Amino acid sequence: xxxxxxxxxxxxxxxxxxxxxxxxxxxxxxxxxxWLYEDHASPIVSIKAAFRKAGNxxxxxxxxxxxxxxxxxxxxxAGNLSGREICEQLENVGGKIGFFVDxxxxxxxxxxxxxHQHLVLYLSRLVMTEPTLSAEAIQRxxxxxxxxxxxxxxxxxxxxxxxxxxxxxxxxxxxxxxxKASLQAIAQQxxxxxxxxxxxxxxxxxxxxxxxPSKEAIDCxxxxxxxxxxxxxxxxxxxxxxxxxxxxxxxxxxxxQNIVFWYQDGIRASDPDFFAFQIANHVLGxxxxxxxxxxxRLENGLVYFTYTFWNQLACTEILxxxxxxxxxxxxxxxxxxxxxxxxxxxxxxxELAGAKKFLNGSFILFFTDCQRIASLLMNYALLCLPPDIxxxxxxxxxxxxxxxxxxxxxxxxxxKLTFVSVGP
Numbered sequence: 001x002x003x004x005x006x007x008x009x010x011x012x013x014x015x016x017x018x019x020x021x022x023x024x025x026x027x028x029x030x031x032x033x034x035w036l037y038e039d040h041a042s043p044i045v046s047i048k049a050a051f052r053k054a055g056n057x058x059x060x061x062x063x064x065x066x067x068x069x070x071x072x073x074x075x076x077x078a079g080n081l082s083g084r085e086i087c088e089q090l091e092n093v094g095g096k097i098g099f100f101v102d103x104x105x106x107x108x109x110x111x112x113x114x115x116h117q118h119l120v121l122y123l124s125r126l127v128m129t130e131p132t133l134s135a136e137a138i139q140r141x142x143x144x145x146x147x148x149x150x151x152x153x154x155x156x157x158x159x160x161x162x163x164x165x166x167x168x169x170x171x172x173x174x175x176x177x178x179x180k181a182s183l184q185a186i187a188q189q190x191x192x193x194x195x196x197x198x199x200x201x202x203x204x205x206x207x208x209x210x211x212x213p214s215k216e217a218i219d220c221x222x223x224x225x226x227x228x229x230x231x232x233x234x235x236x237x238x239x240x241x242x243x244x245x246x247x248x249x250x251x252x253x254x255x256x257q258n259i260v261f262w263y264q265d266g267i268r269a270s271d272p273d274f275f276a277f278q279i280a281n282h283v284l285g286x287x288x289x290x291x292x293x294x295x296x297r298l299e300n301g302l303v304y305f306t307y308t309f310w311n312q313l314a315c316t317e318i319l320x321x322x323x324x325x326x327x328x329x330x331x332x333x334x335x336x337x338x339x340x341x342x343x344x345x346x347x348x349x350x351e352l353a354g355a356k357k358f359l360n361g362s363f364i365l366f367f368t369d370c371q372r373i374a375s376l377l378m379n380y381a382l383l384c385l386p387p388d389i390x391x392x393x394x395x396x397x398x399x400x401x402x403x404x405x406x407x408x409x410x411x412x413x414x415x416k417l418t419f420v421s422v423g424p
Contacts (some may be wrong), residue, residue, distance in 0.1 A: 023387040028218045030226045031201050035377055035387055036217050037209040045210035046370040047110040048378045053235045054106035054198035057173045063186050065178030067106055070191050071099035072141050077132035086123055095120040103174060104314040111371060114211050121224055129227045133191055146183050156259050159251050160422040164261045167249045167418055168242035200232035201225060207377045209370040239315045241265050248419040258328045258423030266310050266317035267412055269383040276400050276408035281310055282355045283347045285321055291338050302331045312383055332419055343413045346406030359397060
């Protein structure tokens, strides 16, 4: 979870003077949605694909980790090629194919130089539509995943994250995670069923960045994904707001420092206060100039780092904070204090200007290569933002006033913080 939360905390970088190409939104003849960002200055092409409702949330009960398992199996052999042969062919042309999952989505990432497009997309089609899923590979991957889970469950950050999920989401699928028993229960037929039921064209969005005109993009996407099922099986996952646990949660573990998470409910990207809320979050805990960093580290020396970040999943919205500290009670008191102060008084004109300057200046960093651009666009697409967001976001952030930020703070920041800590 944390990796993807951190990814989403960068959802609003802006750079007022950047020259940004328009995003073409295309629906292919086979019904696949594409966002295309043409860039003919480089021969590199980056393709990101996401199947919604095919991540951890879709794992069968007592077989948590099924989506992860399938993503790990994807390059273990397809068609008449072994996993080694696929990897060797990719390595020979400098191409990359990768799979991963998050809470909601099953992702495919493809990168190649234009001259090797035919081979890399052929291999991509094979691994998407004709995975071998051999018994030998399943056993090998299963053993590796079980070993990795044994390491994860002893990781204090993972313990804290999972405890936070349990506190926030109770029995909701967002609170579930793989275990040794659930991974052992997954068999070949489970992987086949998951693939056939969840990886379908109606849940697919594809981002393409690079040297590819629209007609070619349509042909390539339908060529790679066109043989997949038209529709995924129904999956009804209810919306849930993070639950408030007044007494908090404490996980005992011998550590030199406490790892602390805290959370409250967040807002969706479609909310009219979205841009104002992002500025408020940046002022509160978004970097070294934030109030929490100054209070906890610079003024009192209680932490090495602290930050807050916003995350929107398909069925929830949450604002999360994190820190490491030896002085748990004092640090928590200071967090509560700063949260209350900003909730009551809002931010200043100087803080608003500083937040806008930072967000403006960071935008250009996402345009250093096609893979970063594709990742950014995928984030936006999964948040259901419009394809013209790159052209309009600068204007929207500049239009945020001190009054609108402080109004959003009063409406959305609250004192119902749940603290989850791991430590002695």
